[in-house]
Amino acid sequence: xxxxxxxxxxxxxxxxxxxxxxxxxxxxxxxxxxxxxxxxxxxxxxxxxxxxxxxxxxxxxxxxxxxxxxxxxxxxxxxxxxxxxxxxxxxxxxxxxxxxxxxxxxxxxxxxxxxxxxxxxxxxxxxxxxxxxxxxxxxxxxxxxxxxxxxxxxxxxxxxxxxxxxxxxxxxxxxxxxxxxxxxxxxxxxxxxxxxxxxxxxxxxxxxxxxxxxxxxxxxxxxxxxxxxxxxxxxxxxxxxxxxxxxxxxxxxxxxxxxxxxxxxxxxxxxxxxxxxxxxxxxxxxxxxxxxxxxxxxxxxxxxxxxxxxxxxxxxxxxxxxxx
Numbered sequence: 001x002x003x004x005x006x007x008x009x010x011x012x013x014x015x016x017x018x019x020x021x022x023x024x025x026x027x028x029x030x031x032x033x034x035x036x037x038x039x040x041x042x043x044x045x046x047x048x049x050x051x052x053x054x055x056x057x058x059x060x061x062x063x064x065x066x067x068x069x070x071x072x073x074x075x076x077x078x079x080x081x082x083x084x085x086x087x088x089x090x091x092x093x094x095x096x097x098x099x100x101x102x103x104x105x106x107x108x109x110x111x112x113x114x115x116x117x118x119x120x121x122x123x124x125x126x127x128x129x130x131x132x133x134x135x136x137x138x139x140x141x142x143x144x145x146x147x148x149x150x151x152x153x154x155x156x157x158x159x160x161x162x163x164x165x166x167x168x169x170x171x172x173x174x175x176x177x178x179x180x181x182x183x184x185x186x187x188x189x190x191x192x193x194x195x196x197x198x199x200x201x202x203x204x205x206x207x208x209x210x211x212x213x214x215x216x217x218x219x220x221x222x223x224x225x226x227x228x229x230x231x232x233x234x235x236x237x238x239x240x241x242x243x244x245x246x247x248x249x250x251x252x253x254x255x256x257x258x259x260x261x262x263x264x265x266x267x268x269x270x271x272x273x274x275x276x277x278x279x280x281x282x283x284x285x286x287x288x289x290x291x292x293x294x295x296x297x298x299x300x301x302x303x304x305x306x307x308x309x310x311x312x313x314x315x316x317x318x319x320x321x322x323x324x
Contacts, residue, residue, distance in 0.1 A: 077216060181315035290306040
């Protein structure tokens with residue numbers, strides 16, 4: 001009992017501190033995870049007698065070019081998305097007439113304005129456009145992340161050696177479980193990145209062929225939200241479904257929703273399990289709780305990294321409990 005009370009008291013102090021320092025912690029987490037993910041590329045270049053400093057710069061350049069192009073394109077498309085968000089209530093009014101008629105026949109008399117009070121889709125799109133407009137203002141934050149990534153990439157072999165010596169000297173029992181946990185998390189991160197990229201490209205291409213405005217934004221949204229456990233695919237699907245309802249009607253909107261469901265099933269229940277197997281072994285309930293916890297502590301970055309962070313914590317705690 002005293003141990004439980006002491007642990008609860010420690011958490012009561014640590015968690016608010018993590019929340020207050022989330023701005024810095026998120027930068028370190030992103031830089032560290034990206035560095036471990038990109039290390040195999042740097043190692044392949046160094047094996048071909050490329051100096052490590054040059055190899056790190058080349059990998060960083062290969063990462064920066066698509067990021068910068070994406071940010072510039074998102075920034076250019078933000079005004080159109082904001083305008084569409086302001087016009088959405090008036091555009092949806094005509095589309096909702098059939099729904100309000102059906103509800104009135106069922107004894108529920110609701111106007112389109114009253115329906116908007118339940119789900120304000122325009123507010124969601126306006127919020128998304130505000131977030132996109134803030135990307136250029138976060139330039140200094142991302143500069144720090146990429147600088148940290150560059151230095152961590154360059155020093156990673158030395159950091160690994162120091163960490164290995166520390167574990168071997170002070171906590172040898174934790175060495176193997178931590179190594180296994182980190183390897184599993186890296187495999188998960190790489191597979192998740194590939195499936196997110198595939199999903200983003202499919203949504204971008206499908207939205208473009210359908211004629212939806214801001215198709216590139218919906219593809220990027222799918223790429224980012226696919227990292228978010230449980231809720232991510234629903235968040236990514238909502239704006240395109242609403243836009244297709246405005247532009248083409250409820251039948252096309254329902255088809256778009258079904259397409260998102262099928263794509264999510266293929267990515268999350270077929271491709272990822274086939275490649276990952278049972279590496280992380282985390283139930284949907286645990287993923288949901290992890291999302292809620294890390295999002296409240298670290299914000300958006302915590303929501304994206306909820307699964308790998310929870311798996312590492314679980315690995316460490318189980319090893320501690322099972323220690324003789």
